[in-house]
Amino acid sequence: MGRLEETEISKAILCAYQERLLDRILSDVLIVGAGPSGMMAAILLARQGLKVTLLEKRLAPGGGIWGGGMGMCEVVVQDDAVPLLDTVGVRCEPRRKDLYVASAIELASALSLQALQAGAAIFNLMMAEDLCMRHGRVTGVVANRPMIGETLPVDPITLSAKAVVEATGHEAVLIGSLRKRRLLENADGGEGPMDAAAGEAFVVEKTGEVFPGLWICGMSVCAALGGPRMGPIFGGMLLSGKRVAESIAAALAE
Ligand code: 48F
Secondary structure, three states, X not given: OOOOOHHHHHHHHHHHHHHHHHHOOEEEEEEEOOOHHHHHHHHHHHOOOOOEEEEEOOOOOXXXXXXXXXXXXXXXXXXXXXXXXXXXXXXXXXXXXXEEEEEHHHHHHHHHHHHHHOOOEEEEOOEEEEEEXXXXXXXXXXXXXXXXXXXXXXXXXXXXXXXXXXXXXXXXXXXXXXXXXXXXXXOOOXXXXXXXXXXXXXXXXXXXXXXXXXXXXXXHHHHHHOOEOOOXXXXXXXXXXXXXXXXXXXXXXX
8 A cells, every 4th residue: 555645535535525516516306304205215216317416414314213212223114114114125023013113223324325326416414595496496405514504604505406305304494495485375384293193194195296396205294284293103204205206206207
């Protein structure tokens, strides 16, 4: 092994990152939030050959998966979501009636790996602050570094896509930016009290395009449209990711 040059290490990082980001200035699908719903959608869309980019404001993709329930790293899914665990190679075991348990760490890791290996790009430490819009259609997002955007008066950059997905979980950031401009009248907003069965059904049923060019999936559906919260059950999140992927694939094929 030759002598390591620090400057060459830095150049390798800078060149690789710049190439990757430049390539994703325009995507087919831009998903904001790398939780279970956003990553499931990314995997299914990227496996169809679409150019998919995920933005995640935290250091690690995975969202609410890592903590399972109350910090216990076990993930519970209903039997109808087990085929989605299979498709990303996550092992699970039956526990209670119709319920399966998987390792939260295995699920978060598998979704990240499968998204990347399917061709999706994941940018961590990248936060969507707002939407870009043209002629009444969402065309991309305004992005910044979380530490910068939240504390300093520094302008963001923009990333464009044919389809943008709100997958930011409870925060429903993009819906918030539509709502504050009174562009989304039908979004009542605010999660209802916990009702696991009703919340899971609501999330999957209401997943879809909420505004031209903007789709919504996962917990953001309840936060935006006023459905009940459902607590530490993840089947609905994975199924919502699948549903949003199907809806976008159909729309982009037209
Ligand atoms: O919250 P999160 O896991 O969303 P989800 O896919 O799944 C919800 C479940 O985890 C859990 C549940 C319901 O009880 O089962 O709550 O709907 O992941 C959302 C991700 O989005 C990131 C955030 O850091 C998290 O990893 N995020 C939030 N706001 C932004 C963002 C933003 N403005 N820009 C980029 N990423």
